[in-house]
Amino acid sequence: MRGNQTSQTSEFILLGLSDLTDFRIPVFLLFLFVYLAALVGNLLIIFLVVMDTHLQTPMYFFLGNLSTLDIFSPSVSTSHLPYDIFTGNRVILYSTCISQVFFITWFAYTEILLLAVMSYDRYVAICHPLRYTTMISTYLCIQLASIIWVVGSLFSLAHTLSALSLVFCDSTTIPGLFCELYQVIQQSCANTYLSDLLVLFLAINLGSIALSITFLSYVYIFKTILRIRLKDGRVKAFSTCSSHLTVVFIFYGTAFFNYFHPNTEEFPVGRLVSAVYTLLTPFLNPLIYSLRNSELKGAVRRALPRLTFRP
Structure with missing residues (x-):
C-alpha cells in the first residue's frame, strides 16, 4: 500500500515540468x-468551412469536426502547464484531474472514429465517384458526426465512472503533464483489474475497428489509383487523400510515442517532448491541409477581401 488510503482524495500531485526550472521561460x-498557432489555424479552417460555399462538402464538414477537436483537446490537456511552469506548484484538484480524464478520453475516442469516417469518405470519393453524392449525403454526414461525438462521450463516461470508483493514496503523484486515464488508474492503491479490463476492452475493440476501416479504405484507394492509366490522373486522385493519410500517420505515430517512450517520471526531457507532441497534431493538421489542398488555398484567397479592413 502507498500511504494512507482514501476514496475521496482531494488532490493529486502532477509531476509536469516543474523540475525544469532553468528553462521555464523558453x-x-x-x-x-x-x-496559439494551432488555435488560429484550426479556427481559420472552421471559419472557411462555414463561410465558403465551395467547401460545404462532406470532406470539409468532417475536416471542420477535426479542427474543432484540435481546438478542444490541447486546451484541456495543457491547461495546467502555465501554472505548473511559473509557480512550481504540482498540486491538481481531484475534480480537475477527473474532468481532464473525461475530456481527454472523449476527444481521443472521437478523433479515432472521425479519422476512420474520413477514410471511408475518401474511399467513396475515389473508388465510387459517380455514386459519391448519393452514398455520402448531408444527412448521413450529420448522423455520422453526431454518432461519433456521442459514442466517444459514452465510452469516456464509462472510463470516468470506473476511475471515480478507485481508491487512491494520500499525495498520489501522476507521472505526467496532465491526468490521462491509464496513468490515473495506475496510481490507485486498490485492485484495478476491472478498470484495466474496461480500458483494454473498449480501447482495443474500438481502436481495432477504426484502424481496420482506415486500413481497408486505403487498400482499396491504392488499388483504384494504380488502375488509373494516366499519370496525371493518378496524381490527382492521390492528392485528394494525401493530406488525410498524412494526418492519420501523425496521429497514430504520436499516440504510440506517448505510450511507449521511456518512463516520464525519470526523464523530464521525455515529459517535455511528450507535451510538445500533445500539441503537435493540432498544430500540424491545419498546415497539412492548407499547404496540400488547392481548394483551401482558394478559400483563403476568397476570404481575404472580407477580412481586409476598408475605411
Whole structure:
C-alpha cells in the first residue's frame, strides 16, 4: 500500500515540468507559440468551412469536426502547464484531474472514429465517384458526426465512472503533464483489474475497428489509383487523400510515442517532448491541409477581401 488510503482524495500531485526550472521561460514561450498557432489555424479552417460555399462538402464538414477537436483537446490537456511552469506548484484538484480524464478520453475516442469516417469518405470519393453524392449525403454526414461525438462521450463516461470508483493514496503523484486515464488508474492503491479490463476492452475493440476501416479504405484507394492509366490522373486522385493519410500517420505515430517512450517520471526531457507532441497534431493538421489542398488555398484567397479592413 502507498500511504494512507482514501476514496475521496482531494488532490493529486502532477509531476509536469516543474523540475525544469532553468528553462521555464523558453518552455512557456514554446508552448504558447505552438498552442496559439494551432488555435488560429484550426479556427481559420472552421471559419472557411462555414463561410465558403465551395467547401460545404462532406470532406470539409468532417475536416471542420477535426479542427474543432484540435481546438478542444490541447486546451484541456495543457491547461495546467502555465501554472505548473511559473509557480512550481504540482498540486491538481481531484475534480480537475477527473474532468481532464473525461475530456481527454472523449476527444481521443472521437478523433479515432472521425479519422476512420474520413477514410471511408475518401474511399467513396475515389473508388465510387459517380455514386459519391448519393452514398455520402448531408444527412448521413450529420448522423455520422453526431454518432461519433456521442459514442466517444459514452465510452469516456464509462472510463470516468470506473476511475471515480478507485481508491487512491494520500499525495498520489501522476507521472505526467496532465491526468490521462491509464496513468490515473495506475496510481490507485486498490485492485484495478476491472478498470484495466474496461480500458483494454473498449480501447482495443474500438481502436481495432477504426484502424481496420482506415486500413481497408486505403487498400482499396491504392488499388483504384494504380488502375488509373494516366499519370496525371493518378496524381490527382492521390492528392485528394494525401493530406488525410498524412494526418492519420501523425496521429497514430504520436499516440504510440506517448505510450511507449521511456518512463516520464525519470526523464523530464521525455515529459517535455511528450507535451510538445500533445500539441503537435493540432498544430500540424491545419498546415497539412492548407499547404496540400488547392481548394483551401482558394478559400483563403476568397476570404481575404472580407477580412481586409476598408475605411
